[in-house]
Amino acid sequence: MSEKPESTSNVAEFTVSEISGALKRTVEDTFGHIRVRGEISGYRGPHSSGHAYFSLKDDKARIEAVIWRSAMSRLRFQPEEGMEVIATGKLTTYPGSSKYQIVIEQMEPAGAGALMALLEERKRKLGAEGLFDASAKRRLPYMPRIIGVVTSPTGAVIRDIIHRIADRFPLHVLVWPVRVQGETAGAEVANAINGFNRLEQGSALPRPDVLIVARGGGSLEDLWGFNDEAVVRAVAASHIPIISAVGHETDWTLIDLAADVRAPTPTGAAEMAVPVKADLRAQVATLGARLSSGMSRYLDRRREIQRALARALPSADQLLALPRRRFDETAGRLGRALQANTQKKRGEFDGCARRLSPRLLEQTLREKRLEIKRLESQLPRCLAAFLHKRRGLFDRTAARLSVEPAARLAQRDRLHLQQLERRQVQAVNLLLDRTKRRSAELERLLKTLSYQGVLERGFAVVLDPSGTPVKRAATVTAGDELTIKFRDGNVQAVAQGGENRPEQPKAERPSPAKKSPVPAGSQGSLF
Incomplete structure (x- = not known):
């Protein structure tokens, strides 16, 4: 059995559980009690165990959060998806998934109150209109000539701004005095911004290049004038940054x-x-010195390059030596080349002249005449063979179009027509049988649903003079002529009383056994 190889490194070795435990202790010791502000994300209500798991996020980051059942019961409000809250608790880690999370002990809405709710609603409304889009932001001019300030003329803010501008870059400052707190603050600030934008270039009162809307710190109520919708719209519509x-x-x-x-x-x-004006002057001086030094170095470098290129260029004699030698050699070969070319052309001419002699032309004519006579002698045999071939083709075509094939074709069509007639008769008989069965079924259904079957069981139908069945006794009055329809015929009758007429004594009624049948069409009495 091989021995375990010894490690050559002296770095300490940890297990995964040891690393997770050390991280957990470090995070819990460092962030034992913190307050985190963020938006609730992924909230689905308490788990079946009573615990709640979700996340807190802002525009850049996200952290997992958990509220145990004991802390969940102490919350003074119900968490909702998208709600911005301030959570108090401690950070810890979950070794099972190598994540860190905050265990929330208390939680409260961020910016609770009517003003904060109104502010959030106004923010959503104006943001939906695109007044806060980053694409509409303008860049500030680097060196403005005139700065407009919208603020209170008696506060420390305007003094700080003027003092800071005077220290950095003294220039013309226009102040539009407004109230920065109170009910009219929003309207005054909006009017000041619109007033600065209405100034024309070159007028007695110059138009600023940049506007500063300033105020000192305060509570939400103190700063409420700068949340006014008119102020926001004026800022978004301003042509001045x-x-x-x-x-x-x-x-x-x-x-x-x-x-x-x-x-x-x-x-x-x-x-x-x-x-900063002093910084600009120093920067300009530095850039000027760098420009002068750079130009001097550039000119020196270009002079050196020019001298090096001049040394590398050959003289005029060296440049023309090779072309001059080529010219002399070509001039020497020109005379010999012209003589050789003349001899070659003369030889080609003599060869063509020999091929165009009268004797050769007469021999060529004799050969062509013999070729024509040979073709003329072969022409009758070729014509006869061509006619024989075309006549055979014509005979075969005539045989295919003779009377006997036509008779066979007519007999085949006649047999096909007879087959179609038999199929037609079968189809008509099948359709008639199907129609008869359907008619019999409908007839049986009609007899089942007809009132004639009711009359067969001993019932009768009472009809008014128009032939409409009488459904209620209340519609019959004394003297109405009625028709009583039985299974075997109709009986005419006249109504003698209404619905509440007293019943006649039995002695006055004719016995049904002694009543003689009344033929159809005769007049009788209903009661």
Whole structure:
């Protein structure tokens, strides 16, 4: 039995379970208690065991989540698919599938309240109209000449913006004073944005190249004016690029989604709007020096290349030496070549002249005449053979079209016609038998459903003067002429009373045994 080979490496060896356990302890120790904000995905309600399994996701990542039955019973709301929540719990791993997940202990809706619900609804509505599409965003100009600011003129925001612009790149700043909090804040901000866009280029009040809409931080209620639908539509319709600098970095409003660029703070908006003038000057100086140095190096390198190419080029005598030698050799061979070519052509001419002598032409004519006479002598035999062949073909065709084959064809057609007649008679007889059976079945069905069978069992039918059966006694009045139809005939009668007429004494009624039959068509009494 072979011994187990010893490992030459001193790296520690772990089992899969040891690795999974170490990762589980590390994750649980590092993330023992966290709060995660995300959107519920894949929620299908509690499992049969009472536990709930789903995922929390945002626009970039996804994490598996689980709520045990004990924590599920303590939730103050029912989780739903697509709901944004803030979950509190701890991270752990599931060794069975090498996944990490959050075990949720508490969970609350993110942004609970009427304002947050309204904000989400407005966000969905405006987003569906395409006001937040990234394709509609405009790029900020690199070096604007005029910057428009929409903010409160008395707050610290405008001072921070002006101070930051003055430090980085001093230029003309236009301020449109508005209220940044209260019921009229949204309308004033929208009017300011539209007012800046209505300014014409070259007018007394110049049109800004960039707009900054700014406000300091605050609660959701304080920033609500920047969630106004009119503000969002004005920002989306603006032809001037807009930087949104509303609130702190953690705050967000609908104007942030509609603006071309969102700044974390008003100071950050000023930094985004203009570059640093000193840096630009230094960069221009650096680029100028690099340009001068690069041009000098380029010219030096081109001069060196030109000198190297000039040294490599041969002189005029060297370039023309080989063509000159080829020319001299060709000139020397030209005279000899012309003499040889002339002799060759003369020999070819003499050969053609010998072939065109009168003696050869007369011999050729004699041979052609002999060939013509030979063909002329063969012509009668060929014509006779051709006629014989065509006559045999004609006889065979006439034999196929003679009277006897025509008679056989007519007899065959007659037999086929007789066969078709027999099949026709059989088909007609079969159709008649089928029709008779069907008629007999319908006749039996008619007798079964007809009222004549009812009359056979001793019943009678009462008809009014128009021949319509009388169905109810209430429709009969005194003096109506009626017809009573029995199995063996009809009896005419006249009604003497209505439905509630008292019954006559039995003595006045004629006995059925003594009643003489009334022939059809005679007049009688119904009662």
